[in-house]
Amino acid sequence: MRVVVPFDGGRPKTRLAPDLDPGERREFAHAMLRDVLSALRAAGAAPELLATAPVDVDVPTTVDDRPLSEAVNAVLEAGPPVAVVMADLPLATPAAIERLLSADGEVVLVPGRGGGTNALVARHPDFRVDYHGVSVRDHREIARDLGVEPRTLDSYRLSTDVDERGDLPEVLLHGGEYSRRWLHDRGFRVESAEGRVRAVRGDGNGP
Amino acid sequence: MRVVVPFDGGRPKTRLAPDLDPGERREFAHAMLRDVLSALRAAGAAPELLATAPVDVDVPTTVDDRPLSEAVNAVLEAGPPVAVVMADLPLATPAAIERLLSADGEVVLVPGRGGGTNALVARHPDFRVDYHGVSVRDHREIARDLGVEPRTLDSYRLSTDVDERGDLPEVLLHGGEYSRRWLHDRGFRVESAEGRVRAVRGDGNGP
Helix, strand or coil: CEEEEEECCCCCCHHHCCCCCHHHHHHHHHHHHHHHHHHHHHCCCCEEEEECCCCCCCCCEEECCCCHHHHHHHHHHCCCCEEEECCCCCCCCHHHHHHHHHCCCCEEEEECCCCCEEEEEECCCCCCCCCCCCHHHHHHHHHHHCCCCCEECCCHHHHCCCCCHHHHHHHHHHCCHHHHHHHHHCCEEEECCCCCCEEEECCCCCC | CEEEEEECCCCCCHHHCCCCCHHHHHHHHHHHHHHHHHHHHHCCCCEEEEECCCCCCCCCEEECCCCHHHHHHHHHHCCCCEEEECCCCCCCCHHHHHHHHHCCCCEEEEECCCCCEEEEEECCCCCCCCCCCCHHHHHHHHHHHCCCCCEECCCHHHHCCCCCHHHHHHHHHHCCHHHHHHHHHCCEEEECCCCCCEEEECCCCCC
């Protein structure tokens, strides 16, 4: 099965702007990508990158600067089976990836926090994506319009995409080596607060 | 296996105060509890409530007004095996509960968002809880101090506890009947925003 990892090499992770400057956001996005690729390889997959611009990472890369949905649909049109795994899932483990790749179903979806679709497996030749808006709901409808009942994989590790400050504690507590160490080396640590813990930065650079 | 659901019948879900008034927060907490109990029963469990005050729900109830950790430890002291499942997990399904109750291990942990412990199974007689602070980290250490390597169950449904406004879209998109309908009947719906979707309330009561 083709395993495709879309990656925005341009201005990734803009919603982490309060905590990370543009160069740091790029570095952190790369660290998360490395964790995802590492989990995929350890699960026996041969990932391909689908990037908006060339990326300095040792993996076969297709550069396609169209919007995400169009670029992914070009891959899907080449024929199933295809897995699409987002690059901002630093909690991914080989075990979670194995569950995804071995899950039964013509369309398998992994919801992301806030209505997104963090990963999917398409075995139906006509399934296409639309990542705009509440994509997990749209992808369910797209599958049903093909007469396919979509399956949902129940994985905290794959449902945890990292976009905002509130996601950083998950990386510090449960993330892969590259991302966790990157945050740690920049002074981030987990701090107990009222209710949930937060990620704070101890090097004086904020937040 | 005893399956215990702790429930704060007093002033639950205070961090939802911007969106729900105290009476609504109590009602919503009850709706989530009903979804959890319903998933537990459908999975073949016979749940017991461990409540800070009497609760109007048809389930065997122990009232214990001590802090959460003390009350749960009193149950654990009575002997294993015990499962502890929090009441604010409205995404729980029978399948997710079955995975929890059948997971191997002397100590099985389900992390919550932000360092919590949303569910656990204790089969070791000396395992005790400490829900204060980064409890999932503490529970791992407590298990290791007993010579037990804790297992982690990878479930988005059980790792999604509902405490804050940002959690409400998960309930609207993936939640159980009682909680989803309760939010829907109060005018909440999912709205596409920049990035993740949000929950908005359309009845003029805010936010």
